Amino acid sequence: SGGGPPPPPAGTGETETVKDLGNSLGIFVVVTNCTDQMKYTDCAKIFKGLCQGGLWGCFDEFNRITLPVTVCGGATTPGHTKCQEAGLAGI
Numbered sequence: 001s002g003g004g005p006p007p008p009p010a011g012t013g014e015t016e017t018v019k020d021l022g023n024s025l026g027i028f029v030v031v032t033n034c035t036d037q038m039k040y041t042d043c044a045k046i047f048k049g050l051c052q053g054g055l056w057g058c059f060d061e062f063n064r065i066t067l068p069v070t071v072c073g074g075a076t077t078p079g080h081t082k083c084q085e086a087g088l089a090g091i
Contacts, residue, residue, distance in 0.1 A: 030046075
């Protein structure tokens with residue numbers, strides 16, 4: 001186990017729940033349908049746009065992304081979060 005809950009069954013409304021929560025809080029949610037063709041540069045562009053706009057991101061079918069891309073994306077996320085907290089969302 002990776003320290004998180006087990007994944008829920010497919011088709012139970014996870015994406016819609018995240019979108020509804022964002023809507024309730026007044027935050028726009030960008031849904032990205034992931035594929036095995038995604039590169040780390042694609043993920044970096046998505047993260048950059050989310051941070052610049054102060055948006056939430058929902059990565060649907062995240063399990064389709066290859067492991068190297070997932071690792072690169074996970075390594076950059078804390079940096080984006082720290083920039084946002086420091087008010088440097090435009091970086």
